[in-house]
Amino acid sequence: MPAIAFRGIRKSYGDTPVIHEFSTDIPDREFLVLLGPSGCGKSTMLRMIAGLIDITGGDLLFDGQRVNDLEPRQRNIAFVFQSYALYPHKTVRANIAFPLLMSRFRWWQHIPVVGMVARWRAMRDPAIATTIERIAATMELTPYLDRRPRTLSGGQRQRVALARALVREPSIYLLDEPLSNLDAKLRAQMRTEITALHRRVGASFIYVTHDQVEAMTMGTRIILLNDGVVQQNGTPQEIYDRPANTFVARFIGSPAMNLLPVTVDGGQAAIDGGPPLPAAGVPDGPVLLGVRPEKVRIAATGPGLPARVAVVERLGAETVIGFRLGLDAGTDELGTAAVRDLHHAKVPGNADLAVDDECRVQLDLSGACWFDTTSGERVA
Template structure:
């Protein structure tokens, strides 16, 4: 239920700053994805939301109440760990019921025999039993209730972990890369199941992943993190269409967004090899005239034509690699004719561009061809800072 507000959250370990003044406001019932490469601080962020890690500075608010320093159990959350963290000594039933067991825990339950007896009694309680059965049915675990976690497959363990999160009906679910230990097929299936779960329970989800496909398919809001700094916060569409900087542009999308250096002069783009393209009418562009920019073009906005087709809006290029994927082909190319290249600097990564074209087109590596850029919805980035340049649609174009 809660609205989550991050108010300048900072986390340091000794002198090492893991999270740098993190601020964001996440509305209720969202599926928030914390996305970023390894070591960017996203798991630390999640653990701070859970209360497993102390916040060094700043305030974390749930519905306007500061929750810094409260125990995880007081935050009304459930946490699904990357390793699932199932209790190996308990059956699936007891694992799922564990939060309920704990809510009835009394200090004298520590006594060895009492402990076992009480656990058995709680598990037999019709109320608890009904809840466990409901969750088990939801997660399709009914047949496995009396097994131990180690006898289950990865996907089943995953479901037990989610089941344990479900049983308490918390107001927020925190998931830390829950799919990273599953194989590709199971992963896409669980992706759908978790999205479906989000719709059914109608609670807030916070989901940590480094996989942009998971982020794009499941998230309703995405926070992109890099080195402890928020890069962008927005809906998947915003992040995909208008990345806030070159990091987001390259991190989101497969293949990543192409960044082509060129000179923007008014409404025309001049490329290093001499080609000049005009921005189409009605398309937004940065207002500052005559400067070097990085032009960001999505791979699917690039189409190809044979090398002899010369038109005003095409550029010469030559193919480096062509990856045939069935429905589509991803072509890695460099701008300019092959003959013009000096051999040494051939595959410097930065000026390798990628286009996504229909699968039936076959292209031979090394061949020259021409590319046509669809410039209607392109992004512009500052060459030095990598930040997105603000654009405006000019009122009157010539």
């Protein structure tokens, strides 16, 4: 299984850059997630790895071997598409077997009758038949082998697409938003199945998604992109705990990290309406204080920053409360305020607060982050 190295990789269409220069090393058997909003370049990067589009500059290495000029079939990869791309006229068995049949394809199989006989004989080859049965059992598809894709559910079709990729036993699996067409329950189920599949096969997975939940729960490493620029490269926990900039802080987490403007002077951060906060090691001047919603405590009375409740989302085991600091915002203003202008607290159980209630907010600064107000980059 190859380790993957990016050496100054970039992609442009004419004078328009799509992927800005990027270098990193991805160890063997990682579950790498390419994460970012729509149009950020993550699918373009995946297609460069697959060899489906050319690399404008830099080198892509598999185990130290430059693969820029290799055809996709020479890279020993498998690609799972967002749309499943199953053949509707073929059975599940034939769909899974298709890569194995193509590996044996010869020019004379274009002759109609001869080709049909060749495929019929290949399907009955004990080696191919055994492989199909084994992969089908792994993906729990054995009862459906003789059915057509139109008779399957969305989750079953996705498993067929994965089985078709597995049957070749490639060194790298590339998955381009494979769960985006499924409902929430099936997505949760397939996340678990794909993660277990990664552990079983012991190969490198590269997975494209815009869903941070998929990235955080499945990936062993995340590359977060925005506008073709890599914002951060690290483990899910590193990216969550230590976001490199305000874009990462806002993108990772549900709700996102709260960013509060404060002024630091001599190791103390001043915030309107509240007592000074410790800010040891943070440069003097205006900065943004980043605090995760689970580090915010909110109550109807008591000490803390004065605020007014704008949104209450009761989720059973926890409650998400959107609030605005200060007490001068009326109900109408809160009702029309954009969600991105709100701060959030995530508290256990059912909070005894309602929209437009006055409240007090306390900040737990353990694990807090500080960001430059101009560049958005994290500071000490």
